Amino acid sequence: MHRIGFLLSDGFQIMALATQTVFECANMVAGEPFYKLDNFSAEGGDVRSSLGMTVGTRPLRTRVAADTWMVAGVNDPLTSPAPADVLAFLRKAAGRSRRIAGICTGGFVLAEAGLLAQRRATTHWAFARDLQKRFPDIRVEDDRIYIVDGPIWTSAGMTAGLDLALAMVEKDLGAEAARSVAHKLVMNQRRSGGQSQHSEMLDLAPKSDRIQDALNYARKNLNRALSVEELAEAVHLSPRQFSRVFTLETGKSPAKAIEGLRLEAARLMIEQSRHPLDVIATETGFRDRRHMREAFLRGFGRPPQAVRRDVRESD
Template sequence: MPRPPRHILFLLCDRMNLLDITGPLEVLSQPNRIHPDAPPYHISVASLKGGLITTSAGVRLDTTAISEISLDEVDTLILPGGGAGYVPFASQAMVDWISMHAPQIRRICSTCTGAFTLAATGLLSGRRATTHWLAGEALLKLDATIRLEENALFVQDGKFWTAAGVSSGIDLALALLEADLGHQAAMQVAQRLVVFLKRPGGQSQFSTPLRIQTLDGRLADLHGWMAANLQADLSVPSLARRAGMSPRSFARHYSEKVGLSPAKAVAAMRLEAASQALAASPQPIKTIAALCGFGDEQALRRAFMRQFGVAPQAYRERFTRILA
């Protein structure tokens, strides 16, 4: 006898981020389209009162009143993020409803600032969790006992799953799907959606190259050049000459503005470029090592073992970008 569909409940309210809703919804609805005769999920999109809710993008979505949902059958609750300024946005009525019904729900998830809703219930107290990188400090003001993992794309602690900013809800949904239906099912959905098969919860949600390129204009051009010339000499004397400064002044100025030494910033940029190349390019690892400034494959291997705990080939196998 086939297993009955797992009931996935999205609980919405006004001002929620559209992609926080539609990203996970698209992932979890795909298996139903692949297997229409035996859909593995029953998906409900609800709000406290039902009817139309208005997302942060202005798009309105029709919802079912939560009173019409059979809660005994709900397997997974998903709470998208939203609001303005990365602050709590859910009503007290919504928080109370979650607190009341959480014990009977097998799995409870949030995306982005949906973690604020969970934190308001007290359900994250003492637990590992994550949220959007801009919202971590505010989340801890709600509950200082939360063990915040600021760099994680998603975190699982028991029945509670929390995802970071916006698009990481897709990563979370793929992880839920893999836990429910297995690796092959998750791979098939990733292929249909043309996304990474799997980015682990431990992968940083905000890259070093992206962060440092948002800094002051004097360094922005230098960072752009560095990113395009990772195989070049990126030592302090070389970078200082390009910046028109003495090595000592450059190293001090750079560390003050970036928060990293030039050497650490270069290492982070090279490592990220190599990570992306391994996931998206069929080039030999030796070639990627040279293009990204590691010099040889052994240097690349040492960097990956130190940062990720896996060799470049294992990383490539896990993070292969599957194209339709």
């Protein structure tokens, strides 16, 4: 049995508890209680979440041991430093447990405990710069869903904790078990650690169904040239009207938006497949591998090869 301890503090972000469902479903898939979960806090007793709901916890001062520790974040880590006894406990736990994870801004607690020094780490994008400024000896990567650096795991904000937990299930029980858990959770996709925290579709945020339909059409046909005329015809608008409305609603021209969708799709294929870069370029609508590389440098400041290398290092 693999024991997982969730370390909570007053004001903990309630989304952290959602990751417990990942391990619950993993037990269902495994057909046995492979994971056993407990909630802990510095003093034990009821701990109030960010939503105001209280959760019962066991105190850390008891002789507790866990294979994995999951440290929940808070809504504002800059005003909520971790208690000294929690930091001392985590330093000891680092030598006894298999792994320790910071969920969302829980990474700040690991940093305060000195567990992220000279390591790669991520956190919620809104606090990544603060983490880097406060702890310059950490290699903060603010555009990652989660990062595994040895026994230390960190995740980006909110739902990224689910991806981190799924990755743990895959590590413990295999890829098929993780896929089954994701299916039970009705997750749209399993995101790899190297995937960006940002979504092009969310950034565009069109206001009308027609422009949303045009973007959906584009995403399903990225291997095509996708001219303005084709997109306009798909949503029954004239090319001139389509371009005007599209730019007004999204703040980007159709060409710029489509390139963003191509980049997102190409990056996802690089992270989740072993396809050659030439194949990925063709499948996502770039003229060739060189064209894709130029777009990556514009969009991400890094070539496709560097993205693939990061994913392999995280495995």
